[in-house]
Amino acid sequence: MFKLILKLAWNNAFLRLSRTLLVIIMIAVSMSMLLAIQGLFDGMAYNMSDKMLRSDSGEISIYHKDYRLNKIIANHVTDAKTIKAKLEQDSEVQAVVTRFSVDGLSATARKSSFANIIGINLEDEEKFGQFSDFLKKGTLDFKKRGALIGGELAKTLKVKVGSKLVFSTQDKNGDINSIALRIRGILRTANVKLDTSAIFIDAVRLDKFLGIDKNIATQIAIRTQSSTLQDKLKKDYPNLSVKNFLEINPMMQMMEDSMVIFNSMIFVIVMFVVFIGILGVMYVSILDRIREFGIMRGIGMKYSHIRLQIILEALFVGLMGYLVGALFGFSGLYYLENVGLDLSAYADAMESFGYETILYAEIKLSYFTNTFYAIFTASLLSVFLPLRKIKKMHPIDVIKADT
């Protein structure tokens, strides 16, 4: 019996071919656009927070209590390397880096600009956040007094890979000191602050330049998946400031939240309209065949069987639409994930706001599952109204009915 119903449903679904096709196209087009846009927005948000995480704060960062308010050499963590070594023993910690950072003036023969020099260890940074990923031009090393410089700063100073730069600042005694740097690479971290002012150099070299103890640092950044680590560290280091990613970048939380709200709003509205579309088609399609159903009931078919047949019919249409939509949506997303959306025409604006000039989409399984549920539900709901109409009708009236 079920097989028969299934077959009936299948055949009926395609009885009015152009009508069904319209619905399928509607679902497919709206779904693929929806997926593409969600993927793109998620991709942008993810890209940004991921890069900020990797280039700077990690999941947790430890600073001197006053450092974030007053970024001077004196506000450093004294036994940073010891803390780092200890943290590395912790099974919850995936990676740790220490950085020392100080403000100063960078200059070429023609231009000068405020800059923030950061002493790092490239190997540690690579483990910490795939630092090499940020490199846009040049090579990733500190050979020959090498330095890596933020993209916007490079623009301000009008320097390129291979250019020489002189950085001046006050060392730990307050004496002005200068250091010659050769630019080895230009970075884009999506972190506006780093891109506009950072110069990365080898930590050992910076320590020597500033005359500071190599055990100290201004920041200890930690990568971890543990949600309890922060509290533990707060207890372990009560005199230091232990901050998590969102405390350091409150912007990102707000951005993620608004992205989620925005995406869900689009999703709900689009799916609602899709629902109306399916509803219309199912309604008319059932009214068209109301005599048919009357006969079926007349010859003894149970109402529940007719209901099943109609539900299956709606599901067929919905699922066909979903499949086509998923296919198109996936290819669209795949394209956006690999080739991306090129907005180089607005490069200046995009870069100054920390975005890539080419936007890449994210593909999440949840896009497909969520739309599946939504379309499934929409299809089911769409037969609710027509079914009531059939149920109310007496078989004889139905047969007599003249449509």
Add this chain to the structure above:
Amino acid sequence: MFNLALKNILFYKGRSITTLILTFISALMFIVYVSMMDGSHESMLKNALKVYTGSIEIYKKDYRDIGGNEYLITDVQKIEKELDKIEGIDTYTARYETYGLLSSSTQSSASLVAGVEPLKEPSMSQLKVALVEGEFLSPTSGNCLYAGVDLVKKLEAKLGDEISFVGAASDNSFAADLFKLCGTFRTGSFSFDASSAFIARAYFDELMMSHNKASYINIKVHDLNDVDTINTQISAKIDDSIESLTWKTLMKTMVDAMEVDSIFGYITISIFYVVIFFVIMIFGFINVSSRIREFGTLRCIGLSRQKIRTLLFYEIFILSSIAIMIATPIGAYIAYYYSVHPIVIDGMSEMYKDYGIISDEIPFSFNLFTITWNISVVYLLNILSILYPMAFINSFKPVEAAHHV
């Protein structure tokens, strides 16, 4: 034909209502969404313009690239005389900016120090409104310094403290003086608040020997939309060594960023349109296909294909018109209401201040031209949606259609 269309609309209620509602929603949403988007962009711009940048600024060429006293405007009065003759300019003010070292008794900081006209500045910029402590400058405030809160924090100074200034006068000679901290301001832009200070021109000009000189002249126009016309007029009246630039050039990054944002906005809203377009089309199509016999009969009694098309066109046109006629005033009212009473999100400016957002308000934009093109798009889409049903119905032969079951 028109009456027939009306009758049909009343007869096929399901289709009519769905089309009406969907068109209504799409028109309303379009108007409100675009109004909100444009509004927030405009307010970002306006706020940015309000802070310090003018809608038009006049520079000596190369001042913006190279800077320094060599590229000052040296005859301000002559240019101002020309500006007086141009319609549409609200006010203008000549600023003299220089970089110097400001020091309190304990701390020093390199900073922008600008001589401004205390009476004109309040109508040109947000400086006076941004007051946090003390008072704004006045023409007689003498050596009073009005400094950003973050700069004051860096200097560890408080109101009434002496702040020394060391820099170069407009002829590049050495200049130094003691200022008195009379007021502090916060615009919300950290870089601005951490490195700018202002002083009344009358006093500063004496020290800097900058009478009749200016780094640039800042112009406020009456209506931002006229900025290009006014700019052309100004450019025609100043000589070649001087350039007049509008905010579009002065704030190119911001303008670009907004364009990108608009692109995303339109992409997003286009999804709704695609979906709604399909649904309206499906309903139109269903409607038409249930009327095959009717159309067949009409054809048999002598209606041409063209007439059928006209009939269908009238139907969708009437439906769209009704929906849009209801939606437009509502949408326009919403846009207007929120343009006058902006939505306020507390703490937004705090959160986004690095991005140049300095106000918690999201005002809408109320622009009749925008609303007109928005509803035109909705009209167009609706009319496009009937094309397929038209083609479908006309593909039947009259007799065949008349007997269609």
Add this chain to the structure above:
Amino acid sequence: MKRILLTLSLLSALAFGDEASDIMKRIDDNQRGQNVYMQMSMTITSMGHSRTMKMQSWAKGTKKSFVKTIYPPKDRGITFLSLDNQMWQYIPKIERTIKIPPSMMLQNWMGSDFTNDDVVKQSSIVDDYDAKILKREGKVVTIELIPKEDAAVVWGKIVSQIDTDTYTSQKDIFYDEDGEEVRYFIYDKVKKFGKYYSPTVWKILPSDKKGNSTEIILEEVKYDQEISEQYFRKSALKRFSR
């Protein structure tokens, strides 16, 4: 000020030889620990106007110098102290001593075409540059000075024309990294002071600001005189201001 003067005098005494750098080293050694007192006038031309300042300078070695402005009256008594890389300034008008922070180092020094950095920078012709002879024309030898990799100097190179009769430079051209001229130093009127030759007229011409120039005329030069250590203390700024 002392730094430039010393750099210049180093250049001016630059000897000619097959091994340019060797000779420069000898001259540099010879100059170290030198006590110099000078009185000079500095004429700054910019934007079609000229102004003249007069100052006195006391210097000891390459790291200590003290400069006092004596003319015009408006600027009289402004003093500068440079120790190592640090620079302090005392301004009688506001009775303040100010330490020049790194961010101001590239600002003009007293409105001249020197920067503060020029005045205090301890760049040494020997330590910071590699010298190469480009060409010889009679007594004039053109030497190219290329900064060593680790030298904290912004120039791409400096090209000097040296008069081998007096071992003084006639012209230095400063280039940026792309090989474009940034500024010229031109020297004239070489005189002998004791055992040293030195040009007494120096002119600086920045390439990108046409019409601007700074001309220094040495009015009085005394080498190898005892200079009190008191000049090189922070207290000197105010004390010797009058």
